[in-house]
Structure formats: C-alpha cells, structure tokens
Amino acid sequence: MSGLALGGLGFAAAIVMIFLEIPVAVALGLVGLIGSAMIIGFSGAEAIGATTVWDSLTNYTLTMLPLFVMMGNLAARCGLSTKLYQSMSVLTGHRRGGLALATIGASAGFGMISGSSLATTATMGRIALPQMRDAGYSRSLSAGSVAAGGTLGILIPPSTVLVIYAFIAEQSIRSLLLATAGPIFLAVLLYCLAIWVPIWMGWSSAPQRARAGLAERRDALRELLPPVGIFGLIMGGLYSGLFTANETAAIGASVVLAYGLLTRRLSADGLMAAVMDTAMTCGALYLVLIGANLFNFFLALSGLPFSLTDMFSGILDQPFLVILLMLAIYLVLGTLMDSLAMLLLTVPLFVPVAQAAGIDLVWFGIFAVTVVEMGLITPPVGMNLFVLKTVSPDVKLTELWVGVTPFVIADLIRVAIIIVIPAIVLWLPLNAL
Numbered sequence: 001m002s003g004l005a006l007g008g009l010g011f012a013a014a015i016v017m018i019f020l021e022i023p024v025a026v027a028l029g030l031v032g033l034i035g036s037a038m039i040i041g042f043s044g045a046e047a048i049g050a051t052t053v054w055d056s057l058t059n060y061t062l063t064m065l066p067l068f069v070m071m072g073n074l075a076a077r078c079g080l081s082t083k084l085y086q087s088m089s090v091l092t093g094h095r096r097g098g099l100a101l102a103t104i105g106a107s108a109g110f111g112m113i114s115g116s117s118l119a120t121t122a123t124m125g126r127i128a129l130p131q132m133r134d135a136g137y138s139r140s141l142s143a144g145s146v147a148a149g150g151t152l153g154i155l156i157p158p159s160t161v162l163v164i165y166a167f168i169a170e171q172s173i174r175s176l177l178l179a180t181a182g183p184i185f186l187a188v189l190l191y192c193l194a195i196w197v198p199i200w201m202g203w204s205s206a207p208q209r210a211r212a213g214l215a216e217r218r219d220a221l222r223e224l225l226p227p228v229g230i231f232g233l234i235m236g237g238l239y240s241g242l243f244t245a246n247e248t249a250a251i252g253a254s255v256v257l258a259y260g261l262l263t264r265r266l267s268a269d270g271l272m273a274a275v276m277d278t279a280m281t282c283g284a285l286y287l288v289l290i291g292a293n294l295f296n297f298f299l300a301l302s303g304l305p306f307s308l309t310d311m312f313s314g315i316l317d318q319p320f321l322v323i324l325l326m327l328a329i330y331l332v333l334g335t336l337m338d339s340l341a342m343l344l345l346t347v348p349l350f351v352p353v354a355q356a357a358g359i360d361l362v363w364f365g366i367f368a369v370t371v372v373e374m375g376l377i378t379p380p381v382g383m384n385l386f387v388l389k390t391v392s393p394d395v396k397l398t399e400l401w402v403g404v405t406p407f408v409i410a411d412l413i414r415v416a417i418i419i420v421i422p423a424i425v426l427w428l429p430l431n432a433l
Contacts, residue, residue, distance in 0.1 A: 006035060006038060006039065006302050007035070007298070007299055007301075007302025007303065007304030007307075008302075008304060010031045010032075010034075010035040010295075010298060010299070010302065011031075011299070011304065011345070011349075013031050014027050014028055014031045014295065014345060015345065017030075017031070018341050018345075024288055024291065024340065024341045024344060025284070025287040025288040025290065025291035025292075026291065027291070028288075028291035028292050028294065028295035028344060028345075029287075029290060029291030029294050029295070030291075031294075031295055031298065032291065032293075032294025032295040032296070032297060032298040033045055033049055033294055033298075035298040035301075035302065036048055036049075036294070036297060036298045036301055039298075039301045039302065040301065048294070048297055049294060052290060052293045052294050052297065053290055055293070056286060056289045056290045056293055057286060057290075059167065060246070061163070061166060061167050061173060062163070062167055062286075062289070063246055063249075064163060064173065064245055064246045064248075064249035064250075065160060065163050065164075065282060065285060065286075066278060066282045067246075067249035067250050067252070067253045068160060068163065068249050068252070068253075069160065069278050069281050069282055069285070070253045070274065070275075070278045071230075071249070071252045071253040071256050073273075073274040073275075073277045073278050073281075074253065074256040074257055074260055074266065074271075074274050075227070075230075075256050076274075077260065077265075077266055077270040077271070077273060077274045078226075078256065078259060078260040078263070078265040078266050078270075079265055080109075080226055080227050080256075083223045084105065084106040084109040084110065084223075084224075084227065085102055085103070085106035085124070085127055085128060086220070086223070087220040087221075087223040087224050088101070088102035088105045088106055088220075088224070089102045089131070090212045090216055090217060090219075090220035091212075091217060091220050091221070091224075093135075093209045093212070094208055094209050094210060094211035094212065095208065096196075096199055096206050096207075096208050097141075097195045097196055097199050097206040098206075098208075098209070099128070099131060099132050099135055099137060099206070099209075100132065100137065100141055100142070100145040100195045100206060101192060101195060102128075103124060103128040103132070103142075103145045103146055103149050104145055104148070104149040104152070104188070104191050104192070104195070105149075105188075106124065106127075106128070106149070107120050107121075107124045107128075107145075107146065107149025107150050107152060107153065108149060108152035108153050108156055108188070109153070109156075109227055110123060110124060110153060120149070120150040120153055121146060121147055121149075121150035121384045121387045121388055121391075122387050122388075122390075122391050124146050124149060124150065125146050125387075125388050125391035125392055126391060128142070128145075128146055129142050129143070129146060129391075129392055129395075132145075135207060135209060136205060136206075136207040137204075137205065137206050137207070138204045138205045138206070139395055139396075139399050139403075140204060140399045140400075140402040140403035141195070141198065141199075141204040141205070141206060141403055142403070143388055143392070143395050143399060143400050143403040143404075144194075144400070144402070144403025144404045144405075144406065144407055145195060145403070145407075146388060147377050147382070147384040147385055147388050147400065147403070147404050147407075148191060148194070148377055148384075148404055148407035148410075149191075150376075150377075150384050151373035151374070151376055151377060151384070151411075152184070152187055152188070152191075152373075154339060154369055154373055155180045155183060155184050155187070155366070155369060155370070155373075156180065156184060156231070157177045157180060157231070157234050157235065157238075159177070159180070159369075160285065161339065161340060161343065161369060162176045162177065162180070162365065162369065164285070164288075164289065164292075164340070164343070164344075165343060165347060165365045165368070165369070166365070167289065168292060168296065168343075168344070168347050168348065168351075169347055169351050169361055169364075169365060171361050171362055171365060172245075172362070172429075173245045174238055174244065174245040174429075175362045175429035176362055176365050176366070176429075177234070177235075177238055177245065178235070178238055178239060178428045178429045179362050179363070179365075179366050179425045179426065179428060179429050180366065181235060181428050182418075182424040182425055182427065182428065183366055183370060183414070183418060183424065183425060186414050186417060186418070186424060187370075187410075187411075187414055190410035190411075190413055190414050191407060191410055193410065194406035194407045194409070194410040195406075197406065198406055226259055230252060230255060230256060233248075233251065233252065233255060234248050234252055237251065239428065257271075288340070288344065291344075292344045295344070295348070296348040299348050299349070300348075304349065305348060305349050305351075305352045305353075306352065308349050308352070308353055309352050309353050309356050312325075312353050312356070312357070313356075315357075316353075316356050316357045317357075318357075319357045319358060319359050320419070322353060322354070322357045322359070323359070323367070323419060326350055326353075326354075326368075326371075327371055327415065329346070330342065330346070330368065330371040330372055330374075330375055331371065331374065331375050331378055332375075333345075333346070333372075333375060339369070339372045339373055339376060342372050342375075343368060343369070343372060346368070347368070350364075350368070351364070360422070360426060362425070362426065362429055363418075363422050363425045363426055366418070366425045367415070367418060367419070367425075370411070370414065370415060370418070371415060373411075374408065374411040374412075374415065377404045377407060377408060377411075378404075378408055379400075379401040379404060379405070379408070382404070385397070385400045385401075385404065388400060
C-alpha cells in the first residue's frame, strides 16, 4: 500500500474512532503509531514515539498550559464563574432581552474558565434556562442564547485551544491571544443584535423585569471587577510587551490565588481541589498533544498534507476560494465532533495549504477556531444543541433550531467580516510592542 493511501486510510480510521467515542488521544496516538510502523518499521516508530513524548512534555510553549488551567480552576473555586451570571442578571435583567444578554456574557466567562463549549452549554443550561423561563422568555430565545453563548469562551484568553493550535502550527501564542481582541468584540456585538432583532421584530418574547436597587447594582459591579481585571491584566501585559505569554500565565494564576486567599473565598480544601483538577486536566491535555504529534508525524510520513496541497494547487492563487472550501469542511465536521478533535485532525492538513496560499497562520488560527465553534450550533445536528437537549429534554429540537438561527447568521456575518477585513484579527498582533 502506498504511503498516500495509508495516510488517507489512517485519517478515516481516526475519524471513525472519534465518532465511536474512543478518546481523542487514544485514537490519534494509535493511528499515528501503527501507521508510522507500517511505513518505517516498528523500531523507527518506537523511537519516534519516545521522542514525541519527551518533546511534548518539555516544550517551552506548553509550560503556560498548566498555569492557564490552574488559573481557571482557582477562579472557579473562588466563585468567580458562578457569580458572573448573577451579577450580569442584576445589571441587565431590567432591559428587554437582558437575561439573554447576561447568559451570553456569563457563558463567555464560564467558557474562558472551563475551556469547553460543551461543558459551558451544559452548565449554563442548568443555571440560566430556569431563570429565563420563570421570567417569561420564549423557550427558543432562551435555548438559543445558552447554546450560542457556549461557543464564545474558546476565543477569550486564556484559551487552551489556541495554545494547542500555537504548538501544532508553530505560531506565537502571544500573537494569537492578542489577535482574539477584535473578533471577541465583534462576536459580542453581533450576538447582542441576534438577541435584540428577533425581540424588536416580535419573533421572541422577553419581558422586562423590575430594575435592581442601587446597592444591589453596586454589589454586582464589585463582583464583576475581578474577572474583568484579570482579563485586562492578561491583554494589557501582552500588548505592552511587559510580560511574555508564559509570564502572563504565571502572573494570572498568582493574582487569582492571591484574590482567593485575601477575600477568604478560597479554602485549603478548595486550593487542593483546584490543584488536583489541574493535574487531571493537564494530564488529559498532554496525552491529547502526544497523540496529536504522533498522528501528525504519521501524516507527514504518508505525504497526505503535501498531496492535499497539490490538490488545491489550481486555486492556491485565489486564497478566498481556499478559505471558502475550508469553511465548508469545518461546518460539516462541526455537526459531528468536538472542537478540539476537529482542530487536531485538520490543522496538520490545512496549515500547509494555508501557507501555500499565502494565508497568515495567526489569522487562520482565529478563523479555524471561530468556524469550528460555529459548527457546534449549526442546525440540524450541532453538538451544543444535543447537549442542551440532554440537559433540558422538554425543549423541542425545532425550538432549538429556531433559537440558534439568529446566532448562526451572526456567526456567518462575523466570519465574512474577518475574511473581508483581516485587519480586525491582525492589527493588534502587528502593532503590539
């Protein structure tokens, strides 16, 4: 069997194994090892496996990963994530659609901490859906805002997915984190419109609530200051050049730890639980990275990425067509698997094509992450929709589809804007100190 055929067979096998819910690390690692052994022999694959494990565990870029995860776990143990929805509900709940806006904001904050769209959707579904129903919100608007809000956290620093992309694509994590600023602002703005427009048109119901008192609003603002301050510290330090990305991760974790201890919101048991959660999460992430590296090495040996570049050769001088084709592939995959699995499978194949087409790889990273997350809410079979249906069985699938449609349109507009105006992504990384 030729290396190219073996590469295609291995890629298909990895997808099938992931569909069968075999852990991503196991699926990619097994395909990588067995495929490499079939090309260069067992002893060669064994040597590559040992080298890959060592390189993955000692890579300098990845030293920030445990620190970012620790920062998120500490924030969760300090109650920062659970307070987000309550605070934003107090500040915006008196406006039409205010609870839906609070859901979007709190989902973004929780997603930043959890690093998982599916986990964010499940958690916010349990917290926000009952409150919006009690307030008289239509079920389609409530479900749509929860499902869509779960997709925002992946872009907000610290983003473990972007760290992993930077490692695989060999890009600057500092540039990638800075590149998220414009797309985040654009996403929030468009999601607000996706809530308001259906309400203005009378397609969704969102009754107003009584305005909270001054003391209650003041307390809510006080609760929002820590997460906003931590985000500002990360972006400000990166933009000014005062911190490297690794130093930012360490400082962020230290600040959250100090906040928890000084406010007495972090107990000794909570600290120990955060450490254990970090160890378990990072263990799983490093296994995924090892598996992804083995898989990438196998694909390189097979020549599949280079063959894919040759297949695109007819349109490489038209980057717009290359981007549209990748967009279509990501939308299809987004209806079938988790965002991290999609990126680990496709980045080794798409990065050489993007380079050959002259596409900036920092821009491509933001584009890929954005489109991957959009696929998770695209009807009829987006993964976030099924998670929300599991959490809240009484919500009909048709209500979910109706609810997420304005957000899918908003995402399509966002992707179109960053394609037409790439400076929204690249201006900050190119002009940072």
